């Protein structure tokens with residue numbers, strides 16, 4: 001059996017590659033070795049020599065035609081990610097890249113057994129909230145005016161009181177950033193064209209994935225790398241808003257196992273699943289875990305900065321995938337300590353943080369509350 005992993009040189013893709021090799025698959029990777037993740041476009045040292053690497057773009061039809069040749073299953077991980085304002089690139093890489101994959105399969109009459117598409121928790125947008133008196137709401141993104149006043153929480157539109165966050169279930173979608181909309185289009189393209197060509201498609205909506213191999217150089221996003229790299233460089237990390245945002249984290253090995261689970265389960269076909277822990281951890285507690293693990297007493301900087309596009313709270317329920325037999329087994333402590341170990345083994349880590357922050361402030365992606 002032969003598998004293709006697009007984006008297989010990246011953080012999650014490379015773990016999927018290793019899982020497939022362990023299962024006896026011949027593995028091919030299609031990856032453009034994009035920056036800033038792959039500094040200087042260099043092939044990462046962690047990449048298995050047993051996998052074939054095609055350096056190419058998912059937007060390049062010739063490269064895609066070569067990559068799908070003879071493959072039975074495809075894991076589509078390559079994506080444009082983050083908060084930057086190159087809006088069209090999110091749709092070129094994520095939406096058009098996914099459509100092109102199906103176009104190439106149709107043109108080649110390639111007999112593909114399954115396609116697993118990496119989606120994201122981002123498709124839930126702000127998620128859902130409840131007010132004890134007035135019921136459930138799906139709020140729109142918080143207004144910049146409110147964030148500038150340090151009004152971080154979603155409040156009930158009827159009574160104005162603070163609301164509680166509801167764990168995201170697969171049925172409620174409300175994407176509202178360029179990244180989130182493009183990830184949701186990948187799902188729709190996948191399900192639609194998968195049915196048209198009789199190829200089972202599964203979409204996995206990852207929560208925040210952590211573990212070794214996450215690049216040290218993409219300082220535009222990524223909570224663990226930014227806290228850990230800054231602490232290692234002796235800098236106090238910045239925490240946005242008031243640090244009380246609830247998130248859920250999942251170990252990259254559990255994510256690779258989720259991919260293997262849906263590969264082998266016919267019950268997963270043409271469905272989307274959350275791949276998260278369902279356990280909410282606020283950013284301040286997460287920071288304490290990282291600082292504790294690194295033996296650092298540095299206090300974070302909390303000066304009212306916020307990132308436009310961040311949601312206030314989002315935690316995904318993993319019950320859908322658990323019903324298929326998947327479960328996660330690694331804790332936040334495991335994720336953090338694995339990453340710190342990986343960081344400590346790095347020969348050299350350059351400081352890219354200041355430059356990324358400067359660019360995000362100039363573009364008003366990072367702003368500051370007036371409180």
Ligand SMILES: NC(=O)c1ccc[n+]([C@@H]2O[C@H](COP(=O)([O-])OP(=O)(O)OC[C@H]3O[C@@H](n4cnc5c(N)ncnc54)[C@H](O)[C@@H]3O)[C@@H](O)[C@H]2O)c1
Nearest residue numbers: 007009010011012032033034057058077078079118206209
């Ligand atoms: N890391 C997370 O927390 C997280 C959360 C939700 C969803 N996801 C999704 O998981 C997938 C993998 O993310 P990751 O964290 O491993 O990111 P990553 O940046 O480490 O890996 C992505 C890989 O895709 C490659 N790539 C990017 N653009 C490409 C293009 N045009 N053509 C070919 N290759 C290209 C990059 O070179 C990189 O190797 C993505 O689809 C992402 O949207 C990740």
